[in-house]
Structure formats: structure tokens, C-alpha cells
Amino acid sequence: MTKVETAPMVIGDTPLQPGTRQHVSMPVLRDLDSSTISLHIHAVTGARPGPAMAVVTVLHGGEWQAADIALSLLDRVDPADLAGTLLVLPIANPLAMGSGTRNIRDESDSPDLNRSFGGEQSWLADQLARAISDHVLSKVDAVMDYHSGLWGATMGSVTCGRDFSDADVSRRAYEMAKAFGRGHVRRGDLATKFPGPKSMVGYAGQVLGVPGIISEVGGTGFAPEIEDEWLRVNVEGTLNVMGHLGMIERTSTPPDRLTVFDKVIRVNPTVGGMLEPIFPVEGLMKDEVQPGQLLGRVWSPYTFEVIEELRSPVRGLVDMVPRPYPVRPGDWAYLLIDLDAPGTREVAGDEAP
Numbered sequence: 001m002t003k004v005e006t007a008p009m010v011i012g013d014t015p016l017q018p019g020t021r022q023h024v025s026m027p028v029l030r031d032l033d034s035s036t037i038s039l040h041i042h043a044v045t046g047a048r049p050g051p052a053m054a055v056v057t058v059l060h061g062g063e064w065q066a067a068d069i070a071l072s073l074l075d076r077v078d079p080a081d082l083a084g085t086l087l088v089l090p091i092a093n094p095l096a097m098g099s100g101t102r103n104i105r106d107e108s109d110s111p112d113l114n115r116s117f118g119g120e121q122s123w124l125a126d127q128l129a130r131a132i133s134d135h136v137l138s139k140v141d142a143v144m145d146y147h148s149g150l151w152g153a154t155m156g157s158v159t160c161g162r163d164f165s166d167a168d169v170s171r172r173a174y175e176m177a178k179a180f181g182r183g184h185v186r187r188g189d190l191a192t193k194f195p196g197p198k199s200m201v202g203y204a205g206q207v208l209g210v211p212g213i214i215s216e217v218g219g220t221g222f223a224p225e226i227e228d229e230w231l232r233v234n235v236e237g238t239l240n241v242m243g244h245l246g247m248i249e250r251t252s253t254p255p256d257r258l259t260v261f262d263k264v265i266r267v268n269p270t271v272g273g274m275l276e277p278i279f280p281v282e283g284l285m286k287d288e289v290q291p292g293q294l295l296g297r298v299w300s301p302y303t304f305e306v307i308e309e310l311r312s313p314v315r316g317l318v319d320m321v322p323r324p325y326p327v328r329p330g331d332w333a334y335l336l337i338d339l340d341a342p343g344t345r346e347v348a349g350d351e352a353p
């Protein structure tokens with residue numbers, strides 16, 4: 001059950017007013033250059049009471065495209081039509097955003113904000129994670145996290161955890177992922193394995209008992225019309241989840257059948273060079289590939305020889321596709337869902353996964 005707030009929510013010292021949009025700037029920490037790092041929280045408070053949901057984007061600074069989802073979503077939600085509260089944190093990691101990198105470029109032992117929740121130290125990421133937890137996560141009944149926008153590669157799936165110590169949190173997270181409406185859900189050991197209990201969604205579920213899902217749909221460096229479609233999928237999917245939670249009127253129907261899978265296989269280059277995709281971006285999470293099928297190749301920009309071929313190890317769906325771009329060993333290229341793995345199954349929309 002999601003709780004229905006009766007008293008207005010308060011962010012810091014700012015009470016949220018029913019039927020309004022508010023922007024709360026929350027100072028978090030002071031850096032060596034004397035600058036103050038703040039969280040900018042946008043709140044839409046419904047005219048009626050209801051559940052509260054948080055939308056958090058750009059935990060990783062290189063995935064800035066997801067801030068567009070936050071902006072487009074705010075445009076679509078009218079406080080007059082909303083029950084409950086929507087909190088939107090468009091730039092969760094201002095420090096990494098400022099340096100254009102995935103992680104915070106400090107010398108700490110927790111440079112990755114999305115592995116720093118529950119951290120007890122005073123590193124930059126620990127303090128940011130604590131502030132996000134105090135001012136956003138602890139106020140809501142559900143959270144959505146977006147990791148789209150990596151330059152040069154795109155993903156196509158939505159993830160939820162199946163291993164939270166409170167089984168009801170896992171159940172509610174799956175219902176959210178299903179409501180998002182993609183027709184497939186990655187349901188794995190999110191809290192205990194990857195990305196783990198110190199990721200935002202892992203921490204929210206395990207420690208705060210708040211169910212959440214991660215959308216990784218979308219990337220940058222592709223044709224504008226393709227990127228626009230990914231943005232649309234994310235905004236509509238988020239509105240679908242809000243409809244599922246009872247925050248807005250929504251007539252979307254969840255899919256009749258879903259493919260539920262519990263892991264992905266990375267097929268990434270082991271050498272540096274120019275990555276040339278063969279499998280087309282249009283086939284993402286749609287076209288089945290066969291074992292041994294050529295997905296892409298890496299050629300040397302020095303000798304122009306092909307130095308590595310990337311082939312599918314399984315019969316599967318492709319959950320990550322790159323555009324042509326220069327890669328170093330291990331950089332992102334393909335993720336495969338093994339359709340014959342024990343953890344992959346087709347379920348009816350109303351069936352437990």
C-alpha cells in the first residue's frame with residue numbers, strides 16, 4: 001500500500017502548497033573553491049492528496065540527456081490534475097555534470113554517486129547521497145531513476161529488483177516496471193548484487209522500503225528523431241507509472257505478455273579502435289539474433305585492419321547498441337539477453353514473474 005499524505009510535504013524549510021509548482025534549492029556542501037553545491041528539487045503538489053513519487057535523473061554526469069526527461073515530464077503534469085506529490089531532481093550529481101564525467105573526479109574511495117548511498121563518510125558523493133536520501137527519497141512512496149544518455153551507445157530496458165528483504169517492495173517495484181509499458185522487464189538481484197545496496201534504487205528499496213525502477217532507455221549521438229522517440233518512451237512510461245500509482249488519470253493498458261529476464265551478457269571490445277556496428281539500432285529489444293551472429297567489429301584507425309569481431313554468444317535480444325565511435329578496451333558496445341537462459345521467461349501480464 002502506498003500511503004496517502006494528508007499534511008503538506010516539507011522540503012528543508014519549504015512547505016509544499018497544494019495545487020502548485022515549486023522549485024526548492026537545497027544547499028548541500030561547500031567545496032574547496034568556496035562554491036556551494038545545491039540540489040534543485042522541482043515539486044508538483046497535487047490539488048488532491050495521494051502518493052508521492054520521485055523522478056531522479058543524472059546520477060551519472062555523462063548521462064545528461066535524462067535531464068530532458070525531467071523537463072518534459074514537468075511540462076506534462078498539471079497540479080490541478082494530480083493526486084499526491086511529484087518530486088523531480090533533474091541533476092542529482094551536479095559535480096559530475098560539471099566535469100562531463102560519469103563519476104565525481106575526486107580522490108575519494110566513493111567517486112560513483114550511484115554506489116555511495118548509505119555512505120557514512122564526508123566524501124562529496126557521500127554527502128550528496130545523504131542529501132538526496134533526506135530531502136527526496138525519504139519523502140516518497142516510489143522512485144524512478146534514469147540512466148539513459150550515455151554518448152555513443154543506447155540501451156532499451158527497464159530494471160527492477162527481485163531481492164529486497166521486504167518481498168512487498170520487490171512486488172511493487174515489478175508492478176511499476178510492468179506499468180512502464182515496454183513489454184519486457186529486467187528483474188534481477190538489484191539490491192544484493194548489481195548495482196547493489198549502495199545504488200540509489202538499491203538503497204531506497206532495502207533501507208527505506210521505497211520501491212523503485214531504473215529506465216536505461218535511450219542514448220546520445222544518434223539521429224535526432226530516434227533520440228526523440230526514446231525521450232517519448234521515457235516520458236510516457238513515467239506517466240504510465242504515475243497512472244498505476246493513482247497519481248493521474250491514465251488509460252494506458254499494460255502489455256498482455258512480458259519477457260522477464262534476470263541478467264544481460266556484455267559483449268564489449270577487448271581492444272581499442274573504431275567500433276563499427278552491424279546490428280542496427282532499430283533492432284534494439286526487437287530483432288532476435290542467433291548464436292555467432294556478427295553484431296559489430298572494431299578496426300584500427302592506424303592500419304585500417306579489422307582487429308576484433310563482436311558476435312552474439314546466444315540466441316537473444318539486443319539490449320544495447322552503439323553508434324560508430326572510438327572505443328577503448330571494455331567500452332560499451334552490446335548487451336545480450338539470453339532467450340534460452342533459465343532466468344528468462346515469458347509471463348502473462350497478470351502472472352507473477
Ligand SMILES: [Zn+2]
Pocket residue numbers: 059060063146147
Ligand atoms: Zn548511469
